[in-house]
Amino acid sequence: MKSRDEVRRERLIKNEQSFRDYNNRRVSFEQEADVEDDLVPFVCECGDSECIEGMELSVDDYMAAHSSGLRFTVKPGHYFPEAERVVAEHDRFWLVEKHEA
Ligand SMILES: [Zn+2]
Structure with missing residues (x-):
């Protein structure tokens, strides 16, 4: 029997993974379009x-941010301390890292 906290954490991770998949497809598209220096809406x-x-x-920022599979890019302030910690605070986005399971 899973605790409510476990269920909630799994849901958080699953949700973030699906957005990340979307963004990764976006990166492929932008790289083909050869606009690596431009800001891209993620x-x-x-x-x-x-x-x-x-x-x-920028695509470069995005790629650097996701060098680890536990890291995600979010809007400033959009993080859940029970599931992750803030690694870096940039003007346009924050980089968060999941706690190890
Ligand atoms: Zn958000």
Whole structure:
């Protein structure tokens, strides 16, 4: 029997993963279009299933931010301390990292 906290954490991770998949497809598209220096609209990868906000990153910023599989890019302030910690606070986005399971 899973605790409510476990269920909530799994839902957070699953949600963030799906947004990340979307953003990765976006990266492939932008790389083909050869606009790597431009700001690209990405979706916020926070764990709030209601969040449909976006933020702008360069493709390089995005790729660097996701060097670890536990890291996600979110809008400033969109993070859940029970599931993740803030790694870096940039003007346009924050980088968060999941706690190890
Ligand atoms: Zn968000």
